[in-house]
Amino acid sequence: xxxxxxxxxxxxxxxxxxxxANFEEVCLGYDKEEAMAEAVRCLQCKNPQCxxxxxxxxxxxxxxxxxxxGNTAEAYQVISRYSALPAVxxxxxPQESQCEAKxxxxxxxxxxxxxxxxxxxxDTAREEGIKPQKAESLNGKKVAVIxxxxxxxxxxxDLAKLGYDVTIFxxxxxxxxxxxxxxxxxxxxxxxVVDAEIDNVKSLGxxxxxxxxxxxxxxxxxxxxxxxxxxVFIGSGAGLPKFMGIPGExxxxxxxxxxxxxxxxxxxxxxxxxxxxxxxGKKVAVVGGGNVAMDAARTALRLGAEVHIVYRRSEEELPARVEEVxxxxxxxxxxxxxxxxxxxxxxxxxxxxxxxxxRMELGEPxxxxxxxxxxxxxxEFTLExxxxxxxxxxxxxPLISSTTEGLETNKWKCIVAEEENGQTSKAKVYAGGDAxxxxxxxILAMGAGKAAAKGIxxxxxx
Amino acid sequence: xxxxxxxxYLANNxxxxxxxxxxxxxxxxxxxFVIVKMDEKGERIPLTVCDYDREKxxxxxxxxxxxxxxxxxxxxxEGESFMDFVGPLGCPxxxxxxxxxxxxxxxxxxxxxxxxxAPVYPQVKWMKQHGIDVDVIIGARTKDILIMEEPMREIAxxxxxxxxxxxxxxxxxxxxxxxxxVKNQGKEYTRxxxxxxxxxxxxxxxxxxxxxxxxxxxxxxxxxxxxGMCGACRLQVGDEIKFACVDGPEFDGHxxxxxxxxxxxxxxxxxxxxxxxxxxxxxxxxxxCGNCN
Ligand SMILES: Cc1cc2nc3c(=O)[nH]c(=O)nc-3n(C[C@H](O)[C@H](O)[C@H](O)COP(=O)(O)OP(=O)(O)OC[C@H]3O[C@@H](n4cnc5c(N)ncnc54)[C@H](O)[C@@H]3O)c2cc1C
Ligand SMILES: Cc1cc2nc3c(=O)[nH]c(=O)nc-3n(C[C@H](O)[C@H](O)[C@H](O)COP(=O)(O)OP(=O)(O)OC[C@H]3O[C@@H](n4cnc5c(N)ncnc54)[C@H](O)[C@@H]3O)c2cc1C
Ligand code: SF4
Ligand code: SF4
Ligand code: FES
Numbered sequence: 217x218x219x220x221x222x223x224x225x226x227x228x229x230x231x232x233x234x235x236x237a238n239f240e241e242v243c244l245g246y247d248k249e250e251a252m253a254e255a256v257r258c259l260q261c262k263n264p265q266c267x268x269x270x271x272x273x274x275x276x277x278x279x280x281x282x283x284x285x286g287n288t289a290e291a292y293q294v295i296s297r298y299s300a301l302p303a304v305x306x307x308x309x310p311q312e313s314q315c316e317a318k319x320x321x322x323x324x325x326x327x328x329x330x331x332x333x334x335x336x337x338x339d340t341a342r343e344e345g346i347k348p349q350k351a352e353s354l355n356g357k358k359v360a361v362i363x364x365x366x367x368x369x370x371x372x373x374d375l376a377k378l379g380y381d382v383t384i385f386x387x388x389x390x391x392x393x394x395x396x397x398x399x400x401x402x403x404x405x406x407x408x409v410v411d412a413e414i415d416n417v418k419s420l421g422x423x424x425x426x427x428x429x430x431x432x433x434x435x436x437x438x439x440x441x442x443x444x445x446x447x448v449f450i451g452s453g454a455g456l457p458k459f460m461g462i463p464g465e466x467x468x469x470x471x472x473x474x475x476x477x478x479x480x481x482x483x484x485x486x487x488x489x490x491x492x493x494x495x496x497g498k499k500v501a502v503v504g505g506g507n508v509a510m511d512a513a514r515t516a517l518r519l520g521a522e523v524h525i526v527y528r529r530s531e532e533e534l535p536a537r538v539e540e541v542x543x544x545x546x547x548x549x550x551x552x553x554x555x556x557x558x559x560x561x562x563x564x565x566x567x568x569x570x571x572x573x574x575r576m577e578l579g580e581p582x583x584x585x586x587x588x589x590x591x592x593x594x595x596e597f598t599l600e601x602x603x604x605x606x607x608x609x610x611x612x613x614p615l616i617s618s619t620t621e622g623l624e625t626n627k628w629k630c631i632v633a634e635e636e637n638g639q640t641s642k643a644k645v646y647a648g649g650d651a652x653x654x655x656x657x658x659i660l661a662m663g664a665g666k667a668a669a670k671g672i673x674x675x676x677x678x
Numbered sequence: 679x680x681x682x683x684x685x686x687y688l689a690n691n692x693x694x695x696x697x698x699x700x701x702x703x704x705x706x707x708x709x710x711f712v713i714v715k716m717d718e719k720g721e722r723i724p725l726t727v728c729d730y731d732r733e734k735x736x737x738x739x740x741x742x743x744x745x746x747x748x749x750x751x752x753x754x755x756e757g758e759s760f761m762d763f764v765g766p767l768g769c770p771x772x773x774x775x776x777x778x779x780x781x782x783x784x785x786x787x788x789x790x791x792x793x794x795x796a797p798v799y800p801q802v803k804w805m806k807q808h809g810i811d812v813d814v815i816i817g818a819r820t821k822d823i824l825i826m827e828e829p830m831r832e833i834a835x836x837x838x839x840x841x842x843x844x845x846x847x848x849x850x851x852x853x854x855x856x857x858x859x860v861k862n863q864g865k866e867y868t869r870x871x872x873x874x875x876x877x878x879x880x881x882x883x884x885x886x887x888x889x890x891x892x893x894x895x896x897x898x899x900x901x902x903x904x905x906g907m908c909g910a911c912r913l914q915v916g917d918e919i920k921f922a923c924v925d926g927p928e929f930d931g932h933x934x935x936x937x938x939x940x941x942x943x944x945x946x947x948x949x950x951x952x953x954x955x956x957x958x959x960x961x962x963x964x965x966x967c968g969n970c971n
């Protein structure tokens with residue numbers, strides 16, 4: 217295979233026209249030959265900057281070297297020392313601003329495709345039935361983990377490897393957190409990737425009890441005092457959706473992105489053999505510019521709608537990953553930037569008929585350092601749509617904090633926890649992931665789960 | 679898996695089931711609900727906790743067949759199991775937050791309509807167990823579709839039955855019966871708890887506002903997760919947006935925007951219509967009937 221060392225080996229994708237009408241994965245990944253060719257581009261730096269860019273400090277040159285030499289199984293074992301969900305991270309990590317942003321190769325040409333290589337190693341290991349290493353014996357201590365998202369799965373996996381008896385309690389009927397209910401099939405296949413990585417965590421001995429809402433069915437105090445757990449990790453995420461508070465927002469046809477994505481992903485509403493309905497919409501406006509907005513927009517597109525992204529800042533400030541914005545554009549999503557909704561209109565039966573928006577321009581920088589969008593007076597116009605999907609961010613659900621005595625939260629309802637070990641204000645209780653930081657990323661949640669596993673281990677082996 | 683220990687037909691397409699669900703039975707309280715998912719491909723169906731036995735680990739649900747999923751549910755038999763059964767969800771009845779002294783000062787009137795009679799039962803039972811007498815109205819279109827009359831009669835101080843057509847008890851709807859009790863018989867109530875179809879709760883709330891009696895209603899909007907994650911269940915309550923699954927399902931009836939809530943409940947009407955047709959006619963139905971679009 218010919219390699220230009222300055223350019224990354226291109227990755228195969230479904231053609232935009234084809235994929236816009238199906239829910240199959242967009243990116244097809246490297247085959248072995250392509251992966252080996254890409255791996256050779258890594259300079260095997262003595263002081264690898266890429267590792268510093270990865271929140272869980274994966275030994276990146278280490279696993280890439282194994283791929284370059286054709287040892288895929290070894291590559292997977294290197295990664296799984298650091299990460300419980302490599303097939304997930306290889307797909308959804310914002311690599312361009314993390315590991316790959318720091319790669320030395322990126323100075324003169326393209327950074328090494330670290331994420332795609334990670335994905336290749338994990339996918340191949342799964343196809344060949346390679347499992348992570350299980351603990352040799354149990355140490356007799358029990359830990360409860362609340363939530364089965366990336367934070368909970370990582371914490372549980374790490375503790376199980378150390379010999380703890382770990383039970384995950386999950387409120388929904390299916391494990392995985394956002395990986396299962398939020399991120400769509402075409403970006404993160406459920407059965408093939410998510411379920412398989414969850415099975416890997418289970419194969420370490422972790423038990424997962426679904427349909428248990430902590431704070432309702434039982435409380436953290438009861439887990440500690442009555443059910444015999446020695447410590448608890450809270451990885452309950454940030455699931456509570458925000459709305460704008462504009463007139464017409466409760467009309468029929470206005471959804472939170474969480475509702476739309478949950479219907480489509482968790483409940484598989486796009487497949488007629490599943491009972492849950494979804495309103496596809498003919499013309500859809502998605503309000504917001506993050507990963508969640510892109511996912512909702514591309515889902516609506518696949519269900520057959522014309523889709524507009526309505527975002528109040530400019531393209532530069534779009535918080536979504538560059539790759540996702542690029543894919544969305546290729547598929548035909550229309551971007552109405554510097555635009556903000558002011559009112560939603562309805563017909564006599566309460567169904568959405570349109571949305572009045574106002575044009576924005578960028579003014580002085582605000583607290584976040586981004587230029588603050590201000591309304592252009594008199595620039596209102598109406599977008600004729602029958603469906604509006606609000607994707608304005610989420611915050612932690614108060615279910616747990618409001619039922620746990622002595623658990624400190626901050627003004628955003630986030631649980632307060634130490635960064636290095638996950639310790640909360642309450643003894644024996646640790647926390648991490650979106651529940652602590654507010655909506656962030658898969659890998660940061662995993663990093664927090666890892667840190668807490670270490671914290672819990674230190675505490676329980678004292 | 680959650681086993682169906684008992685199945686019983688009540689009346690008017692309303693079924694009762696005892697489900698083996700120890701974790702739920704251990705902590706559930708009157709006013710709370712569960713979500714049932716029958717199998718892999720099923721919907722998540724919210725149903726109120728109608729009774730429970732903490733020792734035996736049993737939760738009782740009562741449901742009416744109104745669409746594709748509840749019809750399928752009625753086909754499950756004793757001994758079979760539901761795949762998922764999650765709960766308790768929502769907040770316990772507001773009354774349980776009051777002390778016994780406070781409650782003894784109250785003069786409570788429960789108003790139930792249709793399948794809503796079932797969730798009233800544990801609340802009245804709870805009151806009875808704590809030595810508090812309450813009055814109950816059960817409203818129904820006609821005698822044949824009444825449910826739970828006998829068990830309710832055993833625990834209510836006074837049970838009033840109102841039928842629209844006068845085939846049994848008082849002739850008139852629940853509101854007429856309230857008027858009769860308050861205006862003609864001079865009964866005084868400090869609080870009304872209305873549980874039933876939204877339209878009934880709407881008119882009861884309008885009347886009690888006029889009569890100046892604080893009123894609690896139990897809302898049943900469309901739900902997906904039931905944990906506060908999707909916002910499908912949002913309601914306008916006064917000038918606030920509330921999520922019924924976590925903030926409710928009980929709310930101040932004088933503040934709920936019922937018209938909006940009823941409109942939102944109809945959101946999937948056509949989608950569900952198609953689902954029912956698919957179920958009844960399978961692949962043989964190819965449109966053109968005028969009902970499926
Ligand atoms: C649509 C969407 C797209 C995204 N795209 C990306 C992306 O491309 N890249 C990226 O890095 N990040 C992305 N993110 C963000 C990322 O998914 C989250 O930051 C990450 O999943 C957080 O992990 P977590 O484990 O903290 O919480 P979650 O994944 O939210 O998991 C929390 C779990 O806890 C459960 N739970 C909550 N309360 C309770 C309770 N009381 N009892 C029991 N269980 C409970 C929940 O049901 C849930 O399963 C995306 C998020 C969304 C919504
Ligand atoms: C907190 C709560 C408690 C409830 N308790 C009971 C109960 O004890 N007994 C009982 O018979 N019913 C109860 N319901 C209503 C019950 O969930 C619905 O009747 C059921 O989901 C309808 O499903 P379906 O597919 O058979 O009917 P569909 O064809 O889907 O709908 C029939 C009607 O029910 C409405 N509906 C559809 N899905 C839902 C949903 N998820 N939640 C609410 N309404 C919906 C529709 O808009 C329509 O008006 C409760 C609902 C809530 C939210
Ligand atoms: S986990 Fe994410 S940041 Fe770390 S190496 Fe993999 S892709 Fe890069
Ligand atoms: S910085 Fe880039 S080139 Fe250097 S080790 Fe990391 S991936 Fe390889
Ligand atoms: S049902 Fe989803 S938030 Fe209430």
